Amino acid sequence: YQSLAEADPEVNKLIEQETWRQFSGLELIASENLTSLAVMEANGSIFTNKYSEGLPGARYYGGNEYTDILENLTRERALKAFNLDPKVWGVNVQPYSGSTANFAAFTALINPQDRIMGLGLPDGGHLTHGYYTAKKKITASSVYFQSFPYRVDPKTGIIDYPQLETNANLFKPRLVVCGGSAYPRDWDYQRLRKIADAQGAYLLSDMAHISGLVAAAEQNSPFEYCDVVTTTTHKTLRGPRAGLIFFRKDKEADLEARVNAAVFPACQGGPHNNTIAGIAVALKQAAAPEFKQYAKQVRANAAAMAAVLFKHGYRLQTDGTENHLILWDLRPIGLTGSKVEKICDAAHITLNKNAVAGDTSALVPGGVRIGTSALTSRSMVESDVEQVAEFLHRVVQIALKTQEEAGSKLLKDFVKAYEGQGEASKLIVEL
């Protein structure tokens, strides 16, 4: 048996380079985090060899004695991490990712071509919540279901609940989806429940971005009001890349069977048991007191960064943040999200361009999204992230200057200083 370095030096080198990239730069992508070594060890374990179609105790393959224990342990830990009563809630831990978790949950709850309402993508929603463009139905959730998005109020950036209610009365959805990828505020689940109930609709929360904060009671819990809750496990929850589906067992007797059948065999094949092992470890960590402190710090760091950006006079969507992310509206200063993302890349600050409320083009979004989960995993506190926010301020000032100065000399100097000649020239052409 050869080590990776011996068997495949090319891939080994890429892993080393990526490790260096992740730890030498500043990771501000709100959907990412730095999971623990223990989670990575479990994720890279020998459980990857095992097929286990079915559920614990009812598999289509032999040899699942340890896999069954592992999956049951993961289910128990998932319920415990979110303080859920096993008599009321169940969970399926097999989804390969957040997208498959969502599609399986939709499959379990409603029929093909039933109506769904989710937060629009440019308003901070996720693709899998029914997104389509004027030209094309580009997501399975819009192809297989009829979708009508709800929006944020373009003036405040907050979800326009009254308009959602009015539109729900007209559209009559069978499923209302809440949760998003770029929404810096908490959710009013009670209000959403009322809107869903008026239509006899299910309420599903996709808490992918905030699940770590929910586990630590740093955000409202969707479990009190929703029928089904989905999540990824790799964002604020800090686990491996995967998904979970929680379902109420006390509302409809067959919901558990429907969710389980929707995951397998409807949408997936054999579970990725190595990933499930990683989820189990992450959930144990998420239930520990240190994780509560971590989640608190994630929010405190986001608030601290927002305060610095405010101090410099920038506009933030919703005027701030209540969770781990900030949506920075660059339109008032005449910059695009793409430009700031590219210059940040050159400075080894990783963030992503993002639509802000009222954007008309998805191709040229007017803002960037900033998250504090990964930096907080590197033990950064307010004073550290304030410095990072100052770096961002400098990046933006450079972007503004280069926009004014013919030949972009300033940008060239900046990029050279950080990146070396080859990459820099490519970047300048792109800009």
Ligand code: PLP
């Ligand atoms: N749901 C939300 C709210 C997300 O933000 C994401 C990904 O960013 C997903 C689902 C999809 O997760 P995955 O990339 O694991 O499929």
